[in-house]
Amino acid sequence: MLLCDIGNSGAKFFDGVRVWKESLLGLEKYRNRQVCYVNVNLRAHAIIKNFAKWVDIAPHAELESDYEGLGVDRKVLCSYFTDGVIVDAGSAITVDIMEQGKHLGGYIYPGIKAMHKAYTSISKALDKEPEFLPPKKIARNTAQAIGYGVLAPLLCDIKSWNKRVYITGGSGKILRHFLRNATYDRLYLFKAMKSIVQRKKLC
Amino acid sequence: MLLCDIGNSGAKFFDGVRVWKESLLGLEKYRNRQVCYVNVNLRAHAIIKNFAKWVDIAPHAELESDYEGLGVDRKVLCSYFTDGVIVDAGSAITVDIMEQGKHLGGYIYPGIKAMHKAYTSISKALDKEPEFLPPKKIARNTAQAIGYGVLAPLLCDIKSWNKRVYITGGSGKILRHFLRNATYDRLYLFKAMKSIVQRKKLC
Known part of the structure; x- marks a missing residue:
C-alpha cells in the first residue's frame, strides 16, 4: 500500500518504511499504482482526478x-x-x-x-x-x-x-x-x- | 515645535494638537521648519540629512x-x-x-x-x-x-x-x-x- 499526502508545497509518499517527496509533476510516475491519498492542493486535483487507482481517504475520515x-x-x-x-x-x-x-x-x-x-x-x-x-x-x-x-x-x-x-x-x-x-x-x-x-x- | 516619527511605511507629524501623515517625498515641505524627529527608515536618512533645522531626538534618549x-x-x-x-x-x-x-x-x-x-x-x-x-x-x-x-x-x-x-x-x-x-x-x-x-x- 502506498500513501500520499499532497500539501501546499508538494507531495509526500510513504510505503510503510520510507517517506519521500515528489513535486506535483512527479505524481505522474505513480499514475498506475494503487495509492491512498489526502490532498489540499487545488492544482493537484486536476492532475490526480484521472488516476483510476487512486483513492481519496478524506471522505472516509x-x-x-x-x-x-x-x-x-x-x-x-x-x-x-x-x-x-x-x-x-x-x-x-x-x-x-x-x-x-x-x-x-x-x-x-x-x-x-x-x-x-x-x-x-x-x-x-x-x-x-x-x-x-x-x-x-x-x-x-x-x-x-x-x-x-x-x-x-x-x-x-x-x-x-x-x-x-x-x-x-x-x-x-x-x-x-x-x-x-x-x-x-x-x-x-x-x-x-x-x-x-x-x-x-x-x- | 513640530515632532516627526519616520517609520517603515511613511512619516507622521504632530504639532501638539493634530497628527498627520506624509510620504517620504512629502518631507521636503518641512525642510525649513524646526522639526525634532526619530527615524528608522534607511531611505529617509538620505532625504533629511541636509535639513539644517531638523534635530534627531534618538541620541538624547x-x-x-x-x-x-x-x-x-x-x-x-x-x-x-x-x-x-x-x-x-x-x-x-x-x-x-x-x-x-x-x-x-x-x-x-x-x-x-x-x-x-x-x-x-x-x-x-x-x-x-x-x-x-x-x-x-x-x-x-x-x-x-x-x-x-x-x-x-x-x-x-x-x-x-x-x-x-x-x-x-x-x-x-x-x-x-x-x-x-x-x-x-x-x-x-x-x-x-x-x-x-x-x-x-x-x-
Missing part, C-alpha cells in the same frame, strides 16, 4: 466537529487522536484541539518560512536569520527578537490549552524542542491515513 | 538596556515608561518589557498586514479577511482560524508577562480591544519625544 471547511489533512490527522492539541507544522502551522473524541476547533498560523517572509516584507533591517531562544528568555538583538516573535507567541498559546501536545510536520522538530512534554512523530498523518485505510478496507 | 541594535523609536518610546509591556503596533509590532526603569528586552512580531500577506503567500485558500475572535473562543472556520492565528498567540505572550500593558500604533486599537486592562494612547511616542525635547531643550 470520521470527525465530530462544528468547524466549517476543515482541511482534509487536518480532518484525517485529528481523527487519529481523542484528546490533545494537535500541531501540524508545515508551510502553514495548524493547531487543533481535540477533547473526548470531539474536535473543538483550531487555528492556522503561518509556517516558519512564511513568517520569515513577513518580516522581510516590512523592512530590510528585519531580513535576519531568526535565532530561536529557550522559553522565558527574552530577546536582546534583532535576530533573537525575530526568532522570539516567530515562535514564542505560538508556543504560549499551545501551552495555554493545558493539554497533551502532539506534533508532526516538517518544522515540527523546532516546536518540539521548546515544548518539553510534547510528543513528536513525523508519521502521524500517515499513521492516521493507514488506520482509516485498514478500517475501511480502502486499498 | 536615555535607556538602560542590554539589547543590541534597539530601533531608535523603541528606545525613545520605552524611555517614557518605568514598568510594563510596551506595544507599538505598526507595520511591525514591537513588544518591549520595562521593569524598574530598565529595558529587559523585547521582540518583534509582524504587523497585521504583513501577517495577512504571510497567509496568502502559503495558499489561495488562506486569502481571507481575518475575523478576530474574543479571547478563549476557538476558531470554527478559515477566516476565524486566520484571525485567531494572527492575534491570539501574540495576546497570550503579552499577557504572560503579568505586567501593565501600554499600547500605541496604528493597529493598537485592535489589540487594545482584546486586552481588557491595557492602556491605549496613539500619542505615546510623541509624548515620549516631547518629554525628551523639553528636558534636553532640543527645539
Whole structure:
C-alpha cells in the first residue's frame, strides 16, 4: 500500500518504511499504482482526478466537529487522536484541539518560512536569520527578537490549552524542542491515513 | 515645535494638537521648519540629512538596556515608561518589557498586514479577511482560524508577562480591544519625544 499526502508545497509518499517527496509533476510516475491519498492542493486535483487507482481517504475520515471547511489533512490527522492539541507544522502551522473524541476547533498560523517572509516584507533591517531562544528568555538583538516573535507567541498559546501536545510536520522538530512534554512523530498523518485505510478496507 | 516619527511605511507629524501623515517625498515641505524627529527608515536618512533645522531626538534618549541594535523609536518610546509591556503596533509590532526603569528586552512580531500577506503567500485558500475572535473562543472556520492565528498567540505572550500593558500604533486599537486592562494612547511616542525635547531643550 502506498500513501500520499499532497500539501501546499508538494507531495509526500510513504510505503510503510520510507517517506519521500515528489513535486506535483512527479505524481505522474505513480499514475498506475494503487495509492491512498489526502490532498489540499487545488492544482493537484486536476492532475490526480484521472488516476483510476487512486483513492481519496478524506471522505472516509470520521470527525465530530462544528468547524466549517476543515482541511482534509487536518480532518484525517485529528481523527487519529481523542484528546490533545494537535500541531501540524508545515508551510502553514495548524493547531487543533481535540477533547473526548470531539474536535473543538483550531487555528492556522503561518509556517516558519512564511513568517520569515513577513518580516522581510516590512523592512530590510528585519531580513535576519531568526535565532530561536529557550522559553522565558527574552530577546536582546534583532535576530533573537525575530526568532522570539516567530515562535514564542505560538508556543504560549499551545501551552495555554493545558493539554497533551502532539506534533508532526516538517518544522515540527523546532516546536518540539521548546515544548518539553510534547510528543513528536513525523508519521502521524500517515499513521492516521493507514488506520482509516485498514478500517475501511480502502486499498 | 513640530515632532516627526519616520517609520517603515511613511512619516507622521504632530504639532501638539493634530497628527498627520506624509510620504517620504512629502518631507521636503518641512525642510525649513524646526522639526525634532526619530527615524528608522534607511531611505529617509538620505532625504533629511541636509535639513539644517531638523534635530534627531534618538541620541538624547536615555535607556538602560542590554539589547543590541534597539530601533531608535523603541528606545525613545520605552524611555517614557518605568514598568510594563510596551506595544507599538505598526507595520511591525514591537513588544518591549520595562521593569524598574530598565529595558529587559523585547521582540518583534509582524504587523497585521504583513501577517495577512504571510497567509496568502502559503495558499489561495488562506486569502481571507481575518475575523478576530474574543479571547478563549476557538476558531470554527478559515477566516476565524486566520484571525485567531494572527492575534491570539501574540495576546497570550503579552499577557504572560503579568505586567501593565501600554499600547500605541496604528493597529493598537485592535489589540487594545482584546486586552481588557491595557492602556491605549496613539500619542505615546510623541509624548515620549516631547518629554525628551523639553528636558534636553532640543527645539
